[in-house]
Amino acid sequence: MTIAAANRRLPASERLRRSLSNGRVTAALVLLPPALILFSLFVMLPLGESAYYSFFNWNGYGTPTEFVGLENFERIAGHSIFHKAVGNTLKIVAVSLFLQMPLALLLALLIHRKTPTNAVFRLIFFLPYILAEVAAGLIWSFVFDGNYGITASIAGFFGADSFFILADREWAFAAVMTVIVWKYFGFHMMIYIAALQSVPEDQIEAARIEGAKRLQIVRYVQIPHIKPAIIVSAFFAIIGALQVFDVIIPLTNGGPSNQTHTIVTYLYTFGLTRLNIGFGSAVGVILFIAAITVALFYQRIFTRGKQA
Amino acid sequence: MTRGQLIRNILRVAFLCVVASFVLAPMLATVLGGFKSNAEIRTSALSLPESWNLEFYGSIVSDPAFWRYLGNSLLISSAAVILTLIVGSAAAYVFAQIRFFGSRMLFSYLLLGLMFPFATAILPLFIKVRDIGLLDTWWAVILPQTAFSLSLAILLFRTFFEQLPKELFEAAYIDGCGYVRFFWRFTLPLSAPILATVGVFVFVQSWNNFLLPLVVLNSREAFTWPLGMMQFRGEYVTQWNRTLAFVTLTIVPAIVFFLAAQKYIVAGLTGGAVKG
Numbered sequence: 001m002t003i004a005a006a007n008r009r010l011p012a013s014e015r016l017r018r019s020l021s022n023g024r025v026t027a028a029l030v031l032l033p034p035a036l037i038l039f040s041l042f043v044m045l046p047l048g049e050s051a052y053y054s055f056f057n058w059n060g061y062g063t064p065t066e067f068v069g070l071e072n073f074e075r076i077a078g079h080s081i082f083h084k085a086v087g088n089t090l091k092i093v094a095v096s097l098f099l100q101m102p103l104a105l106l107l108a109l110l111i112h113r114k115t116p117t118n119a120v121f122r123l124i125f126f127l128p129y130i131l132a133e134v135a136a137g138l139i140w141s142f143v144f145d146g147n148y149g150i151t152a153s154i155a156g157f158f159g160a161d162s163f164f165i166l167a168d169r170e171w172a173f174a175a176v177m178t179v180i181v182w183k184y185f186g187f188h189m190m191i192y193i194a195a196l197q198s199v200p201e202d203q204i205e206a207a208r209i210e211g212a213k214r215l216q217i218v219r220y221v222q223i224p225h226i227k228p229a230i231i232v233s234a235f236f237a238i239i240g241a242l243q244v245f246d247v248i249i250p251l252t253n254g255g256p257s258n259q260t261h262t263i264v265t266y267l268y269t270f271g272l273t274r275l276n277i278g279f280g281s282a283v284g285v286i287l288f289i290a291a292i293t294v295a296l297f298y299q300r301i302f303t304r305g306k307q308a
Numbered sequence: 309m310t311r312g313q314l315i316r317n318i319l320r321v322a323f324l325c326v327v328a329s330f331v332l333a334p335m336l337a338t339v340l341g342g343f344k345s346n347a348e349i350r351t352s353a354l355s356l357p358e359s360w361n362l363e364f365y366g367s368i369v370s371d372p373a374f375w376r377y378l379g380n381s382l383l384i385s386s387a388a389v390i391l392t393l394i395v396g397s398a399a400a401y402v403f404a405q406i407r408f409f410g411s412r413m414l415f416s417y418l419l420l421g422l423m424f425p426f427a428t429a430i431l432p433l434f435i436k437v438r439d440i441g442l443l444d445t446w447w448a449v450i451l452p453q454t455a456f457s458l459s460l461a462i463l464l465f466r467t468f469f470e471q472l473p474k475e476l477f478e479a480a481y482i483d484g485c486g487y488v489r490f491f492w493r494f495t496l497p498l499s500a501p502i503l504a505t506v507g508v509f510v511f512v513q514s515w516n517n518f519l520l521p522l523v524v525l526n527s528r529e530a531f532t533w534p535l536g537m538m539q540f541r542g543e544y545v546t547q548w549n550r551t552l553a554f555v556t557l558t559i560v561p562a563i564v565f566f567l568a569a570q571k572y573i574v575a576g577l578t579g580g581a582v583k584g
Contacts, residue, residue: 023486028402030488035399035418035458042455043421046429046436053432060435107327110320117321123570124328127335130566131559132516134534138541138555142341143334143353148548150337153353182331243425246518250538264427264519271431272523280431291424 047288054282059275072282081270082283085261088173089241092262095177096184096237101230104185108192109218122193125186133183133246140179141166141251166252173260179247184240188233195229196222228302235298242291263287335559342553349548364553373528374557377536384449384521384532385514391454392461392510393503399458400465401491405477415466421459427519434523448524449532453517457510468502469495508572515562533558 054072056064076082107125111118128136143150146164155162165175199222207217223230245264252260254269261269267287271280333354341349342364343357368374403415433452442448472495480490496503518534525531528539537554544550 023488024406027487027491028406028408031398031491032402032414034395035462036414038395038451038455039418039421039458042433042436042452043429043458044417046432047424049432049435050429060438103327107324110324121324121328124331127563127566128331130512130562132518132534132562134516134518134537135555135559135562138537138551139334139338142548142552143337145548148346148349148353150333150353152350156351182334186331239425243427245427246516246534249518250541264425267427267430268519272434277431277435284428284431288424288428291428295423 050281050284050288052281053278054285056278058278060277064278068278072279073286075279076282076286081258081261082266084259085263085266088260089244089262091173092177092180092241092244093238095181096241097234100181100185101188101233101237103181104188104233105192105230107185108189108196109222112193112196114197122190125189127186128183129187129190131183134250136179136183137247137250140175140182144175144251167256169256169259172252172256176248176251176260179251180244183247184237188237191229191233191236192226195226199225231298231302235294235302238294239291242287242294263290338552338559339556341549342556344549346547346549349552364549365557368550368554368557373536374554376529377531377533378558378561380446380530381515381532381534384446384453385511387446387450388453388457388514389507389510391450392457393507395454396458396461396506397465397496397499397503398491400462400469401495403462404466404469405487405491405495415462418462419459421456422463426456430519430523433520437524443524444526444530446530449514449517449521452520453510453514457513461506461510464502464506465499468499472498504572508569 053064055067055069057066057068057071058064107121111121131139142148144164144166146152146155146162146167151165152162165171203221203225204217207221212220241262243264244262245268248254248260248262248265254261254265263283264287267280267283270276271283337353340355340357341353343360343362345361348358399418403411437443437448437452442451476494477490480494485493516534517532521532521535525535528536531539537558540554541551
């Protein structure tokens with residue numbers, strides 16, 4: 001007999017007395033509020049305020065009084081640097097989906113078996129992921145430095161003039177995306193490896209006995225099995241692209257001439273450093289809507305993927 | 309092994325080595341660069357240094373500011389971990405163990421934090437922290453970080469707590485053990501693996517966090533190491549060897565920590581990934 005069933009037979013007053021004396025109500029009243037308060041105060045409330053402030057022209061001092069309606073949003077929508085930032089974010093998504101994830105998948109297929117050599121490679125490939133983004137950004141700003149870095153050494157080796165890729169309007173963002181791939185492909189690879197290791201060995205064996213080639217096994221046994229992992233990693237690539245900030249600051253700080261902004265560096269540069277709290281909050285609201293859209297989309301795809 | 313297999317295996321390892329050198333070369337250049345003079349970095353970024361000059365590493369290690377940055381980060385990250393574990397597990401325990409009206413709704417509410425990035429609300433957060441008077445204190449980093457970690461922590465904790473054997477609670481209950489006591493005496497000690505996983509996840513996130521400290525910390529006394537590193541870079545902008553030595557000294561503990569807690573880190577980071 002379970003406790004719940006036993007309790008149900010008792011009269012209401014007795015149930016109340018029991019739940020008070022065994023600490024059921026106390027437990028809920030003691031254990032739950034800290035989380036609720038912290039979360040409401042530092043996550044949900046600022047989120048709501050973001051929406052509220054976005055309708056004001058406000059420098060952050062006193063209380064917001066200058067109501068401007070949707071003007072902040074209109075200014076953002078008409079701002080060419082914001083368009084650039086959104087375009088850059090989409091570029092990161094594209095590179096993640098079409099370059100980084102296939103690379104990660106290929107590597108995962110090559111080293112998912114548990115052997116000592118594979119373990120070493122796994123470790124190496126995962127290493128950039130555990131570094132702080134700022135450290136990764138600094139390391140690569142050295143690599144790309146036209147006077148000192150590895151690109152300088154390579155250019156010198158071929159007798160070419162050294163170049164400053166991070167100061168080049170056309171190519172700076174390609175450099176940023178190189179760093180992003182370098183930093184995150186190991187993470188995606190780990191997700192795939194975990195999934196590949198759960199593919200039942202006898203299915204692969206059966207396919208092999210049927211005469212399937214290595215590529216056919218990959219195509220018809222392994223990839224279908226790890227499809228949920230691929231969806232998860234795609235989701236993370238997209239959500240990650242929406243949040244890129246730390247890497248940009250040491251690399252380019254959004255420059256040259258604002259060519260390498262992402263949504264968050266845009267928010268930081270034009271909202272916070274200039275104390276345009278209303279304007280920055282409006283950028284935050286747009287970011288929020290983008291993130292929620294992705295999350296809902298993901299939920300639909302994921303639940304459909306599970307049913308299939 | 310047939311010849312075809314052998315060739316295929318050689319190609320495989322060759323490809324892996326190419327990718328590995330793409331990963332390792334920048335790190336190697338960083339570690340070695342800390343030993344070189346700037347003139348030497350200029351001519352050969354990747355070669356071994358002509359002489360292993362310890363001056364630049366030495367000047368950073370003997371700089372109290374460097375240790376203060378690391379100490380501040382350690383304190384903030386540890387506090388965020390402890391708070392997240394206590395507050396998060398307590399809430400998750402209620403959701404796993406006690407059915408009450410509105411519990412599902414509150415649970416979903418607390419999971420909303422999984423849906424959007426930290427940066428979304430950074431400006432109002434800055435205003436709030438300023439108005440409470442926490443600006444430039446460690447709490448300004450610890451509390452928001454804890455709050456944002458709670459969603460994932462509660463989700464993972466509840467899943468784990470629900471898998472603990474129900475009979476255990478019933479036996480303890482009949483022996484007169486109340487809910488709160490059961491939580492401390494049984495649930496938490498039995499949950500060491502998930503506590504470690506979540507703890508490592510929160511620690512790494514907090515240790516590496518840049519945006520929040522950048523926004524809420526102003527004085528160098530309060531700086532965390534990523535801020536200190538950027539500050540240092542700004543001061544020695546023409547001296548890459550010093551910056552590279554600084555970066556190396558901060559990534560070495562990260563790598564050692566990773567090697568020591570590899571199991572939990574991979575579980576925490578990829579498990580944290582599969583949160584949807």
